[in-house]
Amino acid sequence: MATDINKGDTNDWTAGIIAIGAALVLGAAAPIGIYFGLYMPQTKQLEMWTLNAQANEIKLHAEQEKEGRMQKMQGESDRVRGEIEKVEARFSAADENLIHQIEGIAQRHKVELPQDKRNFKDVMLVKNMESPTFMPQKLRAEKIYIECSATYNDFGRFMAELENLPNATLIPGNFVAAGNSGAGKTHTFRVEFFVVQKRDLGSIGINVPK
């Protein structure tokens, strides 16, 4: 009888230990399962996106540096444009104002422009619109033609003043000074000038042909 009772004790412990063991196994399985099933893939994803973000950030920084260089270039271009504007303050169009200015200078230096051709709208000063002169970088000049009679010294002063106008740049082209028989010290002068024009600074560098 006592043996039966002891046997019953042993069976109880065995079942209990098995239950405890099962609880241990099953209980450990849950966190381990979560760890390997959810946590580990998540860390891999995190690693992948971290690398992705780093790569994208590097690419973005490279582009931002390029943007910085571009802004620097734009700043330099604007600075050069300002310098060009200063230099080209001396350039002008061969317009009616310039022609009147030339006529005034001629009058002051006793340089006689032919009476019948004195009007700008006629042909005293031929503004050659058909063949504007281009420099390689599109610097334009218009040609004007002056025919006049004066003494050599007066014409020299007239030329000097024209070549040193503060508001226009006149570059002489073909020039002829011929004696005028029967006119004493007066000679006939024919000279053409290139009137250098201001650039359209806004169009510089736009639609540059490749």
Next chain:
Amino acid sequence: MFELNLIKDKAKARQRRRIIVLSVISIVFLAALCSVFVGLMTAQEKTRTDLQQATAQKYDKEFSTLKGRLDNEYPKAQDRKKAMKLAWDEDVKLLNERVFLSPVLTQIAQYKPARGQFWYSEISVTLMSTPTTGGAQPASPLLANRELSGTGVVQIVDSDIVTQQALEAVGRQISENPDVTRAVGVPTYELTFDEQAGGRLAGSAGRYARFVVRARRDFGGGGTER
């Protein structure tokens, strides 16, 4: 006695069950606690992953936008800078190398042979349209080479040779002015002994002869002169 033992056994059995149940409950509790902990870590990782994903996508979007803009604007900025620089260089070159005729006219008027009468009949400056040997022709007539030519009459007081030397001296004096050589080059004078132009003028002593003057500026290497 037997009953007492039975009561004792029941108490022991109850205690055993309590121990087992408590052990199982503790284990399950601990397991749940671990699971919750791992779950929280997983949730945290998920949040970080989402954040990194959002960051990566934000960078990618910013990159794409910026790249699209720069692909369009960067070459234009390069072209503009280059064109501005070329325009500036061209302006400076033009203003530095432009030709003035007034110094030429002044110098021509200033110098003449020491003895005898001397005057010019015609003076002309011509733009040269074709390149000259030994010099690169600039692309624009604004800076093209120029050729001076002229004719005149000189009184031969002493001899032809002396007069020729006097004319050469005039050429040298004129060419001492760098503005002249920069504009038209070095002038050379030459007697032509033209029969029609020669002879005596009424009421004057000595003979008269025609002379020609020529100068040509060869534009090369930034405006060197012949």
